[in-house]
Amino acid sequence: MNDPARTGHPGTRAVIIGRPITHARSPLIHGYWLKQLGLDGAYDRREVMPGAVAAVLRELRAEGYAGGNVTVPHKEEAFMACDRVTERARIAGAVNTFWFEGPELHGDNTDGIGFVAHLSETWPEWDREPAEIRIIGAGGAARGLIAPLLDRNVKAISVSNRSRERAETLCDDIRAVLPAAPLTILDWSDRGAHLGTVDLLVNTTSMGMNGQSPLEIDLSAMKPSGIVADIVYVPLETPLLAAANHRGLRTLDGLGMLLHQAVPGFERWFGQHPSVTQALRQHVFADLLAQH
Numbered sequence: 517m518n519d520p521a522r523t524g525h526p527g528t529r530a531v532i533i534g535r536p537i538t539h540a541r542s543p544l545i546h547g548y549w550l551k552q553l554g555l556d557g558a559y560d561r562r563e564v565m566p567g568a569v570a571a572v573l574r575e576l577r578a579e580g581y582a583g584g585n586v587t588v589p590h591k592e593e594a595f596m597a598c599d600r601v602t603e604r605a606r607i608a609g610a611v612n613t614f615w616f617e618g619p620e621l622h623g624d625n626t627d628g629i630g631f632v633a634h635l636s637e638t639w640p641e642w643d644r645e646p647a648e649i650r651i652i653g654a655g656g657a658a659r660g661l662i663a664p665l666l667d668r669n670v671k672a673i674s675v676s677n678r679s680r681e682r683a684e685t686l687c688d689d690i691r692a693v694l695p696a697a698p699l700t701i702l703d704w705s706d707r708g709a710h711l712g713t714v715d716l717l718v719n720t721t722s723m724g725m726n727g728q729s730p731l732e733i734d735l736s737a738m739k740p741s742g743i744v745a746d747i748v749y750v751p752l753e754t755p756l757l758a759a760a761n762h763r764g765l766r767t768l769d770g771l772g773m774l775l776h777q778a779v780p781g782f783e784r785w786f787g788q789h790p791s792v793t794q795a796l797r798q799h800v801f802a803d804l805l806a807q808h
């Protein structure tokens with residue numbers, strides 16, 4: 517019970533590592549909660565070179581940090597450096613949240629539970645009936661998303677990625693842990709096929725981000741009650757979400773995932789449960805607008 521990471525003792529410090537690190541939003545989110553909850557703690561940022569993650573994590577422990585976050589490109593390297601990881605981090609093969617417990621370094625991947633928390637908050641009935649899901653992309657973010665989705669009332673998940681091989685590796689890795697996972701792969705050219713039965717379509721690629729071409733997909737056959745989600749949050753309304761809104765489909769933006777993925781880490785390091793509020797959303801959104 518004397519572990520500062522669990523009790524939110526005054527002076528608890530957490531940190532985000534990545535490269536580059538200047539645009540990371542986590543300091544803004546955690547700083548907001550520290551202030552709002554009146555906690556005497558700090559959340560720092562540190563630029564780390566590839567290959568140096570394990571050594572830096574050891575240094576952070578020696579410096580007294582309770583834990584922290586990991587962002588691009590270090591999530592896989594951090595996963596390798598951990599002594600223990602959660603099952604969802606193991607499925608993702610990537611860690612975005614870490615903490616020190618006794619002599620061990622622990623890792624979790626909260627991206628997917630952040631996505632599901634935002635989805636369930638926005639559209640609470642989304643999995644009342646067994647849901648059919650289409651995931652576009654098979655990169656790191658897709659890896660984080662699939663295990664928490666499979667924890668819900670899900671009938672089938674189809675994955676379509678530009679390079680089919682990466683989708684195959686992703687599905688094989690998930691089946692190695694969850695042999696009965698209802699996963700199928702679609703060719704990239706078929707990413708918009710059979711949308712009439714899809715309840716949730718999620719873009720996990722970087723397409724649609726400012727400076728990138730939009731994700732080309734024909735939503736005309738999408739199930740009218742379906743939800744179209746994008747995990748890209750700059751811009752907040754991506755061309756995909758604009759097209760879905762135009763068709764009157766339900767949508768979900770990427771900012772909520774970013775905010776919700778931060779909750780478990782804050783709780784663990786600082787010992788208090790923070791809330792994802794409209795005020796926090798506005799705070800982070802204002803920063804996004806200022807930077808882009």
Ligand SMILES: NC(=O)c1ccc[n+]([C@@H]2O[C@H](COP(=O)([O-])OP(=O)(O)OC[C@H]3O[C@@H](n4cnc5c(N)ncnc54)[C@H](OP(=O)(O)O)[C@@H]3O)[C@@H](O)[C@H]2O)c1
Pocket residue numbers: 627652653654655656657658677678679682720721722723725747748749770771773774775777
């Ligand atoms: N909202 C949040 O909290 C949150 C959290 C994590 C990530 N994200 C966002 O999610 C996006 C993906 O992140 P990630 O970590 O998964 O990146 P990643 O591991 O590099 O994967 C990138 C994905 O995008 C696909 N892609 C990239 N350019 C493409 C193109 N021109 N045409 C078709 N597919 C393309 C890649 O396909 P190939 O495999 O064929 O290259 C791959 O599926 C980023 O925009 C990131 O900012 C948001």
